[in-house]
Amino acid sequence: MMENNLLFLVLDLVLFLHFQVSFRAFSLSPDGLSLLSLKSAVDQSPDSSVFSDWNEDDSTPCRWSGISCMNVSGDPRVVGIALSGKNLHGYIPSELGSLVYLRRLNLHNNNFYGSIPEQLFNATSLHSLFLYSNNLSGSFPPSICNIPRLQNLDLSNNSLAGPIPDELKNCKQLQHLILARNQFDGEIPSGMWSRMDNLLQLDLSSNDFSGSIPEDLGELKTLTGTLNLSFNHLSGKIPKTLGDLPVTVSFDLRSNNLSGSIPQTGSFANQGPTAFLNNPDLCGFPLQKSCGNSERGSPGNPDTKPSYTAPRKGLSAGLIVLISAADAAGVAFIGLIIVYIYWRRKDDSNGCSCTAKRKFGGNQKDLCSFPCMNGQDKNEESEMEEPENSDRSKEEGGLVAIDKGFTFELDELLRASAYVLGKSGLGIVYKVVLGNGIPVAVRRVGEGGEQRYKEFVAEVQAIGRVKHPNIVKLRAYYWAPDEKLLISDFISNGNLASALHGRNGQPSSVLSWSTRLRIAKGTARGLAYLHECSPRKFVHGDIKPSNILLDNDFQPHISDFGLNRLISITGDNPSSSGGLIGGAFSYLKSVQTERTNNYCAPEARTPGGRPTQKWDVYSFGVMVLELLTGKSPELSPNTSTSLEIPDLVRWVRKGFEEAKPLSDLVDPALLQEVHAKKEVLAVFHVALACTESDPELRPRMKTVSESFDRMGS
Numbered sequence: 001m002m003e004n005n006l007l008f009l010v011l012d013l014v015l016f017l018h019f020q021v022s023f024r025a026f027s028l029s030p031d032g033l034s035l036l037s038l039k040s041a042v043d044q045s046p047d048s049s050v051f052s053d054w055n056e057d058d059s060t061p062c063r064w065s066g067i068s069c070m071n072v073s074g075d076p077r078v079v080g081i082a083l084s085g086k087n088l089h090g091y092i093p094s095e096l097g098s099l100v101y102l103r104r105l106n107l108h109n110n111n112f113y114g115s116i117p118e119q120l121f122n123a124t125s126l127h128s129l130f131l132y133s134n135n136l137s138g139s140f141p142p143s144i145c146n147i148p149r150l151q152n153l154d155l156s157n158n159s160l161a162g163p164i165p166d167e168l169k170n171c172k173q174l175q176h177l178i179l180a181r182n183q184f185d186g187e188i189p190s191g192m193w194s195r196m197d198n199l200l201q202l203d204l205s206s207n208d209f210s211g212s213i214p215e216d217l218g219e220l221k222t223l224t225g226t227l228n229l230s231f232n233h234l235s236g237k238i239p240k241t242l243g244d245l246p247v248t249v250s251f252d253l254r255s256n257n258l259s260g261s262i263p264q265t266g267s268f269a270n271q272g273p274t275a276f277l278n279n280p281d282l283c284g285f286p287l288q289k290s291c292g293n294s295e296r297g298s299p300g301n302p303d304t305k306p307s308y309t310a311p312r313k314g315l316s317a318g319l320i321v322l323i324s325a326a327d328a329a330g331v332a333f334i335g336l337i338i339v340y341i342y343w344r345r346k347d348d349s350n351g352c353s354c355t356a357k358r359k360f361g362g363n364q365k366d367l368c369s370f371p372c373m374n375g376q377d378k379n380e381e382s383e384m385e386e387p388e389n390s391d392r393s394k395e396e397g398g399l400v401a402i403d404k405g406f407t408f409e410l411d412e413l414l415r416a417s418a419y420v421l422g423k424s425g426l427g428i429v430y431k432v433v434l435g436n437g438i439p440v441a442v443r444r445v446g447e448g449g450e451q452r453y454k455e456f457v458a459e460v461q462a463i464g465r466v467k468h469p470n471i472v473k474l475r476a477y478y479w480a481p482d483e484k485l486l487i488s489d490f491i492s493n494g495n496l497a498s499a500l501h502g503r504n505g506q507p508s509s510v511l512s513w514s515t516r517l518r519i520a521k522g523t524a525r526g527l528a529y530l531h532e533c534s535p536r537k538f539v540h541g542d543i544k545p546s547n548i549l550l551d552n553d554f555q556p557h558i559s560d561f562g563l564n565r566l567i568s569i570t571g572d573n574p575s576s577s578g579g580l581i582g583g584a585f586s587y588l589k590s591v592q593t594e595r596t597n598n599y600c601a602p603e604a605r606t607p608g609g610r611p612t613q614k615w616d617v618y619s620f621g622v623m624v625l626e627l628l629t630g631k632s633p634e635l636s637p638n639t640s641t642s643l644e645i646p647d648l649v650r651w652v653r654k655g656f657e658e659a660k661p662l663s664d665l666v667d668p669a670l671l672q673e674v675h676a677k678k679e680v681l682a683v684f685h686v687a688l689a690c691t692e693s694d695p696e697l698r699p700r701m702k703t704v705s706e707s708f709d710r711m712g713s
């Protein structure tokens with residue numbers, strides 16, 4: 001009897017514990033139970049803390065790490081899973097498909113393996129699926145487009161294989177399709193791309209695709225950034241229909257087996273040679289490879305037949321010798337003429353004097369004059385100093401005007417009142433008001449380099465030839481053994497950094513969207529001119545808001561280009577207080593040095609790199625993101641961290657990946673301008689294209705400028 005009672009007590013205890021566990025399990029919401037399948041599917045490591053707060057005793061999973069929820073009819077439902085970069089090993093469980101309100105699934109940068117379960121696409125509310133940088137295998141799931149609102153799909157950097165199914169044509173809402181760095185093969189499907197009216201990004205690079213490029217890719221009218229088909233096995237001719245893509249689109253067709261001539265219509269005119277490299281049988285502009293007689297002609301018309309067909313037999317040796325001798329004689333004759341003209345001009349009694357002792361703005365038009373270039377009026381001339389004619393300036397110190405309409409003398413400059421505008425590694429800048437009331441900006445660039453005078457003048461002349469309404473104009477320069485100065489226009493309304501974030505603790509004025517777009521447009525035009533049209537095709541190398549000056553109409557003016565080279569020539573520290581200007585100016589005061597430059601492109605942060613135009617494109621993109629968000633990429637301990645983002649580019653990219661509302665990304669000051677939403681989104685896409693980590697994928701500034709010019713018109 002005693003034994004029977006003991007047995008009943010044990011059974012009661014077991015049943016009690018069973019019901020307690022069951023009660024706790026059933027107390028968790030269905031969404032929470034589905035998420036526990038993900039926890040079970042991950043190979044737990046002893047030190048893993050990712051799921052430490054995923055407690056089955058909770059009623060909902062809404063406070064679990066990586067989980068976001070929203071209320072639906074009063075019930076909290078899971079809408080987001082963000083567990084990227086957690087070094088998770090495991091498989092993706094099919095139970096996640098039961099999360100009917102799930103919108104964003106971010107499991108990228110982990111070590112998930114196996115195939116993508118078909119049942120996952122029962123979560124029909126999904127609009128963003130980020131599974132890139134895992135070890136996923138298998139084929140492209142045909143049922144993925146059963147998700148009606150899918151906008152962002154990134155499966156790149158996995159081991160997925162097989163062809164792309166025709167069912168992809170049903171993903172009509174897709175905006176970003178990124179399948180790069182997998183093992184997809186077969187032909188790129190045709191006949192579907194014209195249906196994708198919302199596609200902004202297409203990246204099929206680094207796969208095993210073969211066959212020809214589909215003609216209907218040219219019907220992707222909404223595409224932005226780069227059409228990337230590089231590192232595949234594509235063959236045949238490049239379809240001319242790609243020229244119908246928006247002019248803002250860059251091509252990346254590198255490392256394929258494409259052949260024939262590159263079309264010269266539409267968007268092809270904006271592509272550089274990098275877009276077509278490593279296609280041995282490809283020819284024509286912009287590659288430095290002629291297409292031969294059958295396709296020779298003007299770059300704009302590669303199909304033009306040649307007017308002359310060379311005979312099949314080669315020229316005789318004697319005829320070749322005669323032709324060579326005639327060529328040599330012709331070159332020698334032309335050389336004699338050039339030398340004769342040079343000495344006639346040098347000995348002319350009207351030869352110029354470019355020393356600092358004369359007044360500037362005279363009427364002499366001789367060796368000191370340089371015609372304007374690149375679309376400027378060639379009759380307008382600038383008076384500039386030739387190094388070989390300026391020994392007196394070198395010895396005594398000379399003030400040389402670059403523009404003939406700019407008239408003043410050194411004594412006038414020294415008598416003028418001045419105060420410090422700023423100080424940086426590129427020298428102290430003063431505002432100087434001349435006797436006629438005109439203010440100018442005077443920059444001290446160094447005290448050394450007296451042995452490199454001709455080199456200095458050559459650099460200043462090149463800078464002085466740059467004439468564009470969005471670039472600060474250099475008006476004159478001063479050279480002496482112990483002092484070098486640059487005199488340029490004074491821009492009256494401060495710089496973009498102050499306009500966005502205030503100065504000296506004072507709040508900034510609110511910049512409207514139209515003003516910000518005007519600043520972005522003008523800066524893009526100025527940079528495009530420096531890159532494409534300036535005499536030297538300059539690289540600025542230091543684009544940031546503090547170098548974008550604003551006038552009273554908030555038109556931007558790019559400053560400080562070409563100065564790094566001048567600083568290296570003059571050698572000494574330009575910020576010392578001695579020398580001519582240090583003694584003459586009584587208003588010198590200490591100023592803060594600029595903060596560390598965080599606008600540099602990733603490749604620019606490696607010591608010893610040579611600046612490129614793509615550096616400028618990246619810096620411009622960061623600056624535009626700052627215009628859009630109102631947040632600075634610079635982190636300073638002296639400022640409120642609420643306005644500072646350690647990596648602004650990554651922060652914005654993550655926001656778009658997670659499909660955050662625009663109100664979470666844009667500057668709150670712009671939220672009232674609802675009419676500008678489409679323009680704001682378009683500018684975001686341009687800025688993100690400019691800040692691609694791979695410099696080859698960044699657009700040219702000319703393309704960026706054309707994109708901006710089509711906005712707000």
